Structures are given as structure tokens and as C-alpha cells.
Amino acid sequence: MDPRAKSALLWGAVGFMTFAVLARGSIALGEGLLSLRGAALGALLVGAATAAVAYRFEHRVAAWSARRSSRADSIAADGPDDGTDE
Numbered sequence: 001m002d003p004r005a006k007s008a009l010l011w012g013a014v015g016f017m018t019f020a021v022l023a024r025g026s027i028a029l030g031e032g033l034l035s036l037r038g039a040a041l042g043a044l045l046v047g048a049a050t051a052a053v054a055y056r057f058e059h060r061v062a063a064w065s066a067r068r069s070s071r072a073d074s075i076a077a078d079g080p081d082d083g084t085d086e
Contacts, residue, residue, distance in 0.1 A: 012051025
């Protein structure tokens with residue numbers, strides 16, 4: 001399986017489980033705004049949306065993070081900036 005697709009599916013599972021646990025907890029406390037069926041449908045929708053967004057944008061966030069990290073490393077290699085010009 002493609003690593004990008006696998007990562008997106010795992011993020012989708014995280015979204016699904018997060019919504020399902022929160023919805024089920026609210027149902028268990030008696031203050032649920034959704035029925036059990038509604039909570040299951042909501043969890044499926046959140047999981048699918050999370051997977052789609054992760055698949056679409058995760059590689060861009062990783063590239064941005066790598067550029068930012070390499071820029072920070074090059075600044076750190078130059079030494080601390082104490083505000084004085086030598």
C-alpha cells in the first residue's frame with residue numbers, strides 16, 4: 001500500500017474514533033445530541049473527511065515542515081544572533 005494512502009487511512013481512523021468516543025460519551029451521560037445511529041453516521045463522515053484532507057494536504061505540510069526545519073538548522077549553524085554587528 002502506498003505510504004501516503006496508509007497514513008491518510010490511519011488519520012481517518014483517528015478522526016472516526018475520536019468522534020465516536022466523544023459522541024458515545026455524551027450519550028452515556030444522558031446528554032447526547034445524537035442517537036447511537038446518528039453518532040455512527042457522524043463518525044463515518046468525520047473519518048472519511050479526515051482521511052480525504054490528510055491525503056490531500058499531508059505531503060504539503062511535511063514539505064513545509066522540512067523546509068522550515070532546514071532553515072532553522074542553517075540559522076543555528078551561523079550562531080546565535082546577539083544583536084551586535086561585528
